[in-house]
Amino acid sequence: MAYNNNSFKRFRVLSVLALLYLSFYTKTGEARRPFACDPNNKLTKSFKFCGTSVPISERVTDLIGRLTLQEKFCCIESYEWWSEALHGVSNVGPGTKFGGDFPGATSFPQVITTAASFNDSLWELIGQVVSDEARAMYNGGAAGLTYWSPNVNILRDPRWGRGQETPVKIPSWPVSMLLAMSGDSKVMQQETSSRLQHVANITLPTILITGMVLIASTSMPSFGECTFMTLVSIKVQSLLYNFRICVSKQDLEETYNVPFKGCVLEGKVASVMCSYNQVNGKPTCADPDILKNTIRGEWGLNGYIVSDCDSVSVLYDNQHYTRTPEEAAADSINAGLDLDCGQFLAVHTEEAVKRGLVTESNVNNALANTIAVQMRLGMFDGEPSTQPFGNLGYKDVCTPAHQQLALEAAHQGIVLLKNHGGILPLSNTRHKTVAVIGPNADVNVTMIGNYAGIACGYTTPLQGIGRYSRTIHQQGCADVACNDNEQFEAAEAASKQADATVLIMGLDQSIEAESRDRTGLLLPGYQQELVFRVARASRGPTVLVLMSGGPVDVSFAKKDPRIGAILWVGYPGQAGGAAIADVLFGTTNPGGKLPMTWYPESYLAKAPMTNMNMRADPARGYPGRTYRFYRGPVVFPFGHGLTFTTFDVKLVEAPARVSLPVSSAVNSTVLSSANALKLDHTNCNSVSLGLHITVKNNGTMDGAHTVLVYSTPPAGKWSAAKKLVGFKKVHVPAGTDQRIMVGLQVCQHLSVVDQFGVRRIPLGQHQLQIGEDLNHSVSFHADLRGPIKSL
Ligand SMILES: *[C@@H]1O[C@H](CO)[C@@H](O)[C@H](O)[C@H]1NC(C)=O
Ligand SMILES: *[C@@H]1O[C@H](CO)[C@@H](O)[C@H](O)[C@H]1NC(C)=O
Ligand SMILES: *[C@@H]1O[C@H](CO)[C@@H](O)[C@H](O)[C@H]1NC(C)=O
Ligand SMILES: *[C@@H]1O[C@H](CO)[C@@H](O)[C@H](O)[C@H]1NC(C)=O
Ligand SMILES: *[C@@H]1O[C@H](CO)[C@@H](O)[C@H](O)[C@H]1NC(C)=O
Ligand SMILES: *[C@@H]1O[C@H](CO)[C@@H](O)[C@H](O)[C@H]1NC(C)=O
Numbered sequence: 001m002a003y004n005n006n007s008f009k010r011f012r013v014l015s016v017l018a019l020l021y022l023s024f025y026t027k028t029g030e031a032r033r034p035f036a037c038d039p040n041n042k043l044t045k046s047f048k049f050c051g052t053s054v055p056i057s058e059r060v061t062d063l064i065g066r067l068t069l070q071e072k073f074c075c076i077e078s079y080e081w082w083s084e085a086l087h088g089v090s091n092v093g094p095g096t097k098f099g100g101d102f103p104g105a106t107s108f109p110q111v112i113t114t115a116a117s118f119n120d121s122l123w124e125l126i127g128q129v130v131s132d133e134a135r136a137m138y139n140g141g142a143a144g145l146t147y148w149s150p151n152v153n154i155l156r157d158p159r160w161g162r163g164q165e166t167p168v169k170i171p172s173w174p175v176s177m178l179l180a181m182s183g184d185s186k187v188m189q190q191e192t193s194s195r196l197q198h199v200a201n202i203t204l205p206t207i208l209i210t211g212m213v214l215i216a217s218t219s220m221p222s223f224g225e226c227t228f229m230t231l232v233s234i235k236v237q238s239l240l241y242n243f244r245i246c247v248s249k250q251d252l253e254e255t256y257n258v259p260f261k262g263c264v265l266e267g268k269v270a271s272v273m274c275s276y277n278q279v280n281g282k283p284t285c286a287d288p289d290i291l292k293n294t295i296r297g298e299w300g301l302n303g304y305i306v307s308d309c310d311s312v313s314v315l316y317d318n319q320h321y322t323r324t325p326e327e328a329a330a331d332s333i334n335a336g337l338d339l340d341c342g343q344f345l346a347v348h349t350e351e352a353v354k355r356g357l358v359t360e361s362n363v364n365n366a367l368a369n370t371i372a373v374q375m376r377l378g379m380f381d382g383e384p385s386t387q388p389f390g391n392l393g394y395k396d397v398c399t400p401a402h403q404q405l406a407l408e409a410a411h412q413g414i415v416l417l418k419n420h421g422g423i424l425p426l427s428n429t430r431h432k433t434v435a436v437i438g439p440n441a442d443v444n445v446t447m448i449g450n451y452a453g454i455a456c457g458y459t460t461p462l463q464g465i466g467r468y469s470r471t472i473h474q475q476g477c478a479d480v481a482c483n484d485n486e487q488f489e490a491a492e493a494a495s496k497q498a499d500a501t502v503l504i505m506g507l508d509q510s511i512e513a514e515s516r517d518r519t520g521l522l523l524p525g526y527q528q529e530l531v532f533r534v535a536r537a538s539r540g541p542t543v544l545v546l547m548s549g550g551p552v553d554v555s556f557a558k559k560d561p562r563i564g565a566i567l568w569v570g571y572p573g574q575a576g577g578a579a580i581a582d583v584l585f586g587t588t589n590p591g592g593k594l595p596m597t598w599y600p601e602s603y604l605a606k607a608p609m610t611n612m613n614m615r616a617d618p619a620r621g622y623p624g625r626t627y628r629f630y631r632g633p634v635v636f637p638f639g640h641g642l643t644f645t646t647f648d649v650k651l652v653e654a655p656a657r658v659s660l661p662v663s664s665a666v667n668s669t670v671l672s673s674a675n676a677l678k679l680d681h682t683n684c685n686s687v688s689l690g691l692h693i694t695v696k697n698n699g700t701m702d703g704a705h706t707v708l709v710y711s712t713p714p715a716g717k718w719s720a721a722k723k724l725v726g727f728k729k730v731h732v733p734a735g736t737d738q739r740i741m742v743g744l745q746v747c748q749h750l751s752v753v754d755q756f757g758v759r760r761i762p763l764g765q766h767q768l769q770i771g772e773d774l775n776h777s778v779s780f781h782a783d784l785r786g787p788i789k790s791l
């Protein structure tokens with residue numbers, strides 16, 4: 001392309017607007033001024049792109065066509081794209097600032113804790129609160145409107161420092177939260193569940209939020225032709241940046257891509273983030289197959305693709321993927337990258353255009369994708385206060401209702417791992433004095449984990465327990481690293497005096513965090529010895545409470561009869577201490593379930609962090625990953641979680657046979673030799689099956705139960721491992737029963753992926769396992785009588 005000075009000038013201006021990250025803040029607490037189009041300004045009023053009734057695509061084209069005029073205001077007020085809202089409005093990104101009228105925001109439990117609730121509607125409620133608070137802060141000039149969350153990478157390795165951020169393997173959760181956050185309630189309204197409709201009425205969804213999804217894993221080092229990078233303790237950043245992973249087509253389609261696809265297709269995210277690492281030989285931010293063909297093409301992203309911060313410079317500087325920085329800029333824009341978190345594109349794209357490495361039209365496309373999102377958010381519609389939700393302000397942040405939801409979420413995320421002889425709940429008449437011991441006993445910010453903000457306020461575990469009984473507090477260790485045992489005697493003495501002992505142990509961000517993976521799964525330092533000694537000294541029952549994102553190998557405590565009960569509380573958020581106390585004293589009946597396998601320490605030696613394979617490889621001693629493929633010993637299995645009552649689950653009604661309509665492309669000759677149908681040979685999208693189940697609470701305390709449904713396909717050239725295909729949580733008062741229905745979509749839930757990455761529906765007997773001990777078999781048949789003419 002012939003370089004023309006004028007087009008370059010326009011591009012430079014736009015690059016400031018959209019490709020660079022620059023911040024502009026009004027003083028915190030001051031109302032935000034219009035971003036661009038001011039209806040009171042005669043000049044901007046006349047612009048087509050300021051016309052709120054003009055379709056967005058026309059407004060975008062108009063704006064791009066006028067860019068020289070745009071210079072004036074675009075450069076004075078640039079927009080900071082990067083804000084975070086993983087489990088509450090966060091100030092991790094530069095786009096959000098607390099202070100003034102906005103001293104804090106509601107800080108919900110860390111994502112993995114909410115995952116343990118197995119409660120679909122909870123995600124929506126949290127999403128609505130976060131979006132209301134975000135819009136209120138935007139109106140007050142304290143935050144942006146584009147949030148780079150959630151993180152939907154799968155929790156592949158128990159050492160991963162960012163495992164705490166992930167909703168693990170349930171793609172519907174980030175989708176629910178995204179829909180609630182973006183205000184796209186259409187899907188919610190289609191739900192027949194009255195609970196969801198009720199939810200949709202409580203709070204009007206407010207902002208269009210951008211979802212951030214990191215393609216593939218972000219941590220690991222490189223070896224061999226297509227692998228490498230180490231997740232284990234990435235102290236050397238260059239290792240992280242160099243990580244090249246090798247993923248099979250089968251694992252990509254079956255596991256890694258699933259949550260990303262769900263967020264784009266169903267969650268309607270407004271953005272996707274590409275990562276630092278390479279996948280199968282290409283940096284994700286310069287791979288047109290991933291960005292252009294899959295995300296924008298096949299999945300239909302309506303929004304922008306943004307790099308992880310400085311990942312374009314990383315592909316040149318660290319990975320030496322291109323010879324020149326201009327090629328790196330061009331490769332990424334040509335691959336479909338629209339926005340750079342960093343300055344690399346702003347610095348090098350000009351020269352790349354000059355050299356003809358990238359066309360102006362590709363640059364315009366990138367700009368159009370970002371500006372369209374700003375327009376959808378109302379940033380070109382004048383005064384924020386005159387727009388929908390413009391009335392939200394500081395009084396809508398940290399409201400009593402929002403903080404109550406943070407407490408409920410913490411209640412629901414707590415998992416009772418052990419309750420030997422029913423020592424829990426404690427009683428405030430029998431346990432008048434409680435020794436509260438451990439480095440996490442009186443913590444506040446530890447409870448909100450990473451990608452958090454400033455909470456409205458905290459209730460620490462010590463304060464929470466203090467609401468029920470007199471407490472004697474001993475830290476036991478100076479911090480979670482617990483490097484010595486100097487304070488152990490004082491801790492033992494405390495437990496000798498008390499009627500019950502609660503040890504609050506575990507991890508914090510100094511042990512597991514972004515760029516900080518663990519090297520082991522045991523409790524750090526001398527923590528295990530502290531627990532052991534205090535449990536021996538304790539006069540009353542001893543309870544171990546674990547705060548952590550990832551699993552901890554506490555086999556010693558599981559076996560030890562002196563440690564009567566174990567609770568895993570994740571990082572339970574601002575109200576975590578109150579929730580822990582409510583569970584300890586039985587005001588709340590725990591109903592959470594582990595959202596991931598708790599592996600023993602011995603697992604680590606056999607599963608290198610760098611091995612991306614999901615499936616076990618017994619010949620090489622590789623144990624495989626997750627509850628699906630790992631068959632070895634566990635500390636606690638996926639789905640484990642006890643309660644203070646008992647539930648009796650019965651299958652009432654379920655189909656024994658399912659017919660799949662087949663396309664005319666398939667004839668009886670082909671069928672007789674096939675034991676599985678390709679998805680595009682059947683319209684199984686229209687086929688679903690319902691399992692009708694009763695859940696009876698035959699104990700003495702009201703409680704909630706989650707019924708998990710797994711399926712095992714008939715044998716074939718795919719994995720016969722069982723997988724979670726559905727679940728339903730139900731609240732059941734003591735002595736009553738509730739009927740529930742778990743609906744399964746045949747295409748989505750009961751298909752398998754062969755070694756070529758092709759999804760198929762196996763014909764024959766599928767085994768469904770309902771809860772712990774109910775089995776039901778359904779046979780799948782191809783229905784040739786009514787072949788579909790065209791699909
Ligand atoms: C929710 O809104 C719908 C539509 O306006 C209405 O029919 C329904 O009764 C409302 N539900 C509740 C629980 O308020
Ligand atoms: C959190 O705990 C630390 C250490 O005890 C204390 O200094 C700080 O004031 C607490 N912050 C809040 C908001 O309670
Ligand atoms: C309640 O149901 C469970 C599960 O079927 C069963 O083991 C238990 O004996 C029942 N308890 C009572 C009191 O009926
Ligand atoms: C059935 O389909 C196969 C593959 O498309 C084709 O080779 C074969 O001739 C067809 N047989 C009949 C009976 O139509
Ligand atoms: C899910 O969470 C919401 C909000 O806390 C709560 O009202 C509802 O009862 C929960 N559902 C179940 C089945 O526990
Ligand atoms: C249910 O099926 C699974 C998998 O086929 C099997 O391991 C289990 O023993 C069965 N349980 C019962 C109660 O039949």
